[in-house]
Structures are given as C-alpha cells and as structure tokens.
Amino acid sequence: MHGIRIIDVDHTVRYINSAFEKLSGLKKNEFIGNKCWELFPGSFCHTPDCSLKKIAGGEKALQVEGDRVRPDGTRVTCLVSISPLYSPDGRFVGIMESFRDSTRRNELQGQLDEFEDRYRALVELSGEVGESILMLQDIGGREGIITFASEQFFRMTGYTRQELSSKPLTSLLSPRERQASISRHRRKMKGESLPGLYEVGIIRKDGLQVPCELTSAVTQYKGQPANVIYLRDITERKNLQKALADEKDKFQSLFEEAPAAIWEMDYSRVKECIDSLGSQGITGLKQYFDSNPCHALDCLRLGRIIGVNKEAVSLWEAESRQDLCSGILDLLSKRPTGLARELENIVAFARGDTEVTYDMADPTFKGNWKYLHVKYYLLPGHEDTWSRVLASFTDITRQKQAEERLKAYQGCLEE
Numbered sequence: 001m002h003g004i005r006i007i008d009v010d011h012t013v014r015y016i017n018s019a020f021e022k023l024s025g026l027k028k029n030e031f032i033g034n035k036c037w038e039l040f041p042g043s044f045c046h047t048p049d050c051s052l053k054k055i056a057g058g059e060k061a062l063q064v065e066g067d068r069v070r071p072d073g074t075r076v077t078c079l080v081s082i083s084p085l086y087s088p089d090g091r092f093v094g095i096m097e098s099f100r101d102s103t104r105r106n107e108l109q110g111q112l113d114e115f116e117d118r119y120r121a122l123v124e125l126s127g128e129v130g131e132s133i134l135m136l137q138d139i140g141g142r143e144g145i146i147t148f149a150s151e152q153f154f155r156m157t158g159y160t161r162q163e164l165s166s167k168p169l170t171s172l173l174s175p176r177e178r179q180a181s182i183s184r185h186r187r188k189m190k191g192e193s194l195p196g197l198y199e200v201g202i203i204r205k206d207g208l209q210v211p212c213e214l215t216s217a218v219t220q221y222k223g224q225p226a227n228v229i230y231l232r233d234i235t236e237r238k239n240l241q242k243a244l245a246d247e248k249d250k251f252q253s254l255f256e257e258a259p260a261a262i263w264e265m266d267y268s269r270v271k272e273c274i275d276s277l278g279s280q281g282i283t284g285l286k287q288y289f290d291s292n293p294c295h296a297l298d299c300l301r302l303g304r305i306i307g308v309n310k311e312a313v314s315l316w317e318a319e320s321r322q323d324l325c326s327g328i329l330d331l332l333s334k335r336p337t338g339l340a341r342e343l344e345n346i347v348a349f350a351r352g353d354t355e356v357t358y359d360m361a362d363p364t365f366k367g368n369w370k371y372l373h374v375k376y377y378l379l380p381g382h383e384d385t386w387s388r389v390l391a392s393f394t395d396i397t398r399q400k401q402a403e404e405r406l407k408a409y410q411g412c413l414e415e
Contacts, residue, residue: 003078003099006085007052009092011035023078023099025070040068042078051082055095060084065102077103132156134229135221136169136185144168144185147221156233158205169229172202174209188218188227199234211238261312261393267349267386269302274350285347300342315372315395317364324365345376349386354378359396371400 003020007013013031021027024040036052037045043066044050051062062082067075079102085094132153136144145168154161157172170178177200188194201209214231221228255262274285282288289296305325318324341360348356356376363369372393379388 001100003101005031005036005097005099006094007036007097008094009052009056011037011052013039014094020099023076023101024068025072025074040070042066042068042080051080051097052095055082055084056092076101077106079105132229132231134169134231136227136229137221137224138189139166142168143182144170144227147226153231156204156210156231157202163205174201174203177201184216185227188216189225191218202231211235255307256309258309258311258392261315261395262309263312263391263393264306264308265389265391266304266306267302267346267389269304270299270346271349271386273299273302274346285350286343289343289347296343297339299346300339312393315364315370315393316362317366317368319365341374348376349378354380354383370395371397 001019003023004015004017005013005020006015013034013036016024016028016031020031024031026039031039044064049064051064054062061084063079064082065077065079068078069075079100081098081100083096083098084092085096087093133148133150134146134153135148137147139145139147145166146164149161149164154164157164170181173181181200184194184198196215198214200212200214202212203209211234212231213234214229216227216229219226219228255264277285277288289299308321308324310321313321313324316324341358344358345356354377357374359371359373361369361371373396375392377390377392378386379390382388
C-alpha cells in the first residue's frame with residue numbers, strides 16, 4: 001500500500017514499486033536512473049533539510065510531511081518515512097523512502113477541525129442565550145448518566161463538573177418528576193419519536209428549583225448512543241407569565257366591577273375594510289357611507305364585541321351578556337341615529353383620533369329610552385390594528401330629566 005523509492009548516495013533513483021508509480025503518476029522506466037529531485041520533487045530538495053543529507057550525516061530515521069509535485073503539476077501531500085540502507089560490509093549506500101498519501105487524511109483532519117470549531121461555537125452560543133447542552137448515556141446498568149455538560153449547566157445549577165461527574169440527570173429532579181423523565185429517556189433511546197418540549201424543575205445546589213424547558217435528540221457520542229438534552233432556564237418567562245396573569249386578573253376585576261357600562265370590542269376587520277376602501281381611492285368616508293348605507297352597515301357588522309361587564313347588561317336591560325353581545329347591532333339598526341354615531345366613531349379613528357366623546361339617547365332591550373354619556377377609546381399599542389377598543393357608557397338619564405324640568409320651570413317663571 002505504501003509507495004517505495006530507493007535512492008543511492010548520489011541521489012540517483014534505483015528502484016520504485018507499483019504503489020509509488022500510482023502515487024507519483026510516473027512509470028519505473030521514467031524514474032530509474034534519474035535524480036530524485038528531477039521527478040516528484042518536494043520542498044526539501046536542494047536544502048539542508050534534504051533527507052539523504054540528514055541520513056548520511058548520521059540520522060537513524062526520519063519522518064517528514066510535505067507536498068510533492070506530479071508531472072502534470074498537481075500536488076499530493078505525502079507522509080514519508082526514511083531509513084538508511086547499508087551494504088553487507090556496513091557501508092552506507094543510500095536510503096529507502098516509504099510514501100503514504102496523506103492528502104485525504106489532511107482533508108478529513110481539516111473537516112474534523114471545522115466540525116470541532118462549529119461544535120465549540122454552538123456550545124458557546126447556547127451558553128450566551130442561556131441554554132445548556134447535556135449528553136446522557138446508559139453506563140453499567142445506570143440510566144441517563146451525564147457524560148457531557150456545557151458550562152452554562154454548571155452556572156445554572158451551582159454545581160462543579162466534578163460534583164456532577166457520572167451522576168444521572170434524574171438526581172437533580174424532584175422525586176415526582178423522576179419516573180416520567182426516566183420513561184421519556186428510555187423511549188427516546190429506543191428511537192421513539194416524542195413531542196418536542198417538556199418542562200421540568202432542576203434543583204440547584206442551594207436547594208432552589210429552577211423551571212426549565214427541554215428538548216432532546218438521540219445521537220452518537222464516543223461511539224455509544226447518547227440522548228442530547230437542550231435545557232433552557234425559563235424562570236424569567238414564568239415570572240412574566242405570572243405578572244401577565246396578575247395584570248389580566250386586575251383588568252378583568254376593574255372591567256367587571258366598573259360603575260360604568262363597558263364594552264370591549266375588536267375592530268380589526270373594520271380596519272381592514274377601511275384600508276380596502278382607501279386602496280380604492282376613497283378618501284371621504286363620511287360622504288361615501290352616507291351615499292352607500294348598505295356598505296356602511298356591512299362595514300359595521302365586521303366589528304366584534306369581545307365582552308361586556310355586568311353594568312352594561314343592567315343598563316341595556318338585557319337577559320344575559322350573550323344577548324347583549326349578539327343583539328347590540330340589531331338594536332342600533334332600529335335607530336338610524338345610532339348607526340350614524342357608530343359610523344362617526346369609525347371615521348374619527350380613520351383620521352387618527354384615539355378618543356371619541358358624545359351624548360346620545362338609546363333604547364334598551366325592553367324599549368326604555370336612556371340618555372348616555374359615551375366615550376370610545378382606541379387603546380395604546382392597537383392604533384394600527386384597532387383590535388382593542390373600549391367603549392364606556394354612563395347613564396345620565398336623571399341628569400337630562402332634571403335639566404329638562406329645570407328648563408320647564410324657568411319657562412314657567414318667565415311666563
């Protein structure tokens with residue numbers, strides 16, 4: 001398998017084998033009798049590092065690596081082992097060179113170095129984004145042993161590498177999670193496909209529990225199957241979710257217990273309708289809706305009431321929240337001024353207003369008329385979508401009735 005070349009003391013090639021012919025691209029009759037530097041030369045030719053010179057100077061054996069040039073100009077990287085040759089009477093007569101083509105080996109080494117660089121970058125990047133990488137293997141009858149862990153895992157848990165050496169990951173889980181974790185590990189190692197993400201609690205060295213999200217995949221590590229675990233600390237996410245839930249509870253409580261009747265609405269499809277009209281070159285929305293009442297009603301029907309509070313149900317004398325949510329547009333359609341007011345809200349939002357205020361008279365589900373002070377709010381952060389609109393309604397019927405009685409009384413006094 002190795003290319004053999006024999007050179008005498010005056011650098012003349014005396015022998016090559018068939019493997020050397022294949023390696024060099026030359027035939028025996030082209031080589032033998034020529035000087036070694038004339039065919040298949042290397043970078044050491046005609047330098048103090050010439051292998052023949054070194055061996056003649058007393059070196060017992062050499063091994064060098066470098067590029068050799070074939071007759072067609074291509075280069076091949078060779079690892080060459082050089083040994084001295086002696087005559088029966090002990091006289092130094094030349095050297096034997098054993099060539100191995102190391103081009104492929106160097107390519108593979110380069111690829112290996114590249115993979116290692118990528119792997120190192122991946123592990124370091126995972127640490128930067130707060131993600132730990134673990135490899136779990138089954139060793140000596142013990143399951144899920146940590147055979148590799150990135151530095152982020154030790155920062156997260158407070159343990160040292162030595163403290164976790166040869167320990168199963170389940171030793172860091174709460175007792176109630178261990179059996180389920182072992183079951184998932186076994187199924188994964190058998191090649192079963194499982195859902196991607198799980199949540200587990202990792203117990204730190206100080207006893208605190210860290211909520212984590214993990215996903216895994218089976219690969220080979222040091223020639224053995226390994227369950228690769230990607231583990232992310234989701235403490236901050238959990239805190240944000242709790243804070244968001246608390247804020248939602250507060251909003252819901254304020255919404256429900258507010259003394260004014262409140263609707264929460266989604267006008268996102270109404271916004272899409274307005275944008276569509278704008279793309280058609282329609283700019284005067286009020287004039288357009290006045291001229292096309294059917295289109296106006298179709299546009300309003302795209303609005304959706306998400307919720308109403310109990311004060312709204314009481315104010316409109318509805319049987320239930322569902323009746324109020326589904327019937328309010330029908331209620332408005334019975335009174336043209338009500339539809340006109342709704343359209344004015346839409347036009348105001350379209351021109352950039354985020355708040356609309358007015359007084360109006362409106363019938364309840366039982367036919368009783370009430371005077372209302374109305375405010376429509378386009379909530380901050382939803383100006384581009386109109387997906388969150390709040391409307392508050394304050395019953396000012398008594399105030400209006402008092403004003404009318406006062407006007408009548410003043411008229412009587414004037415008379």
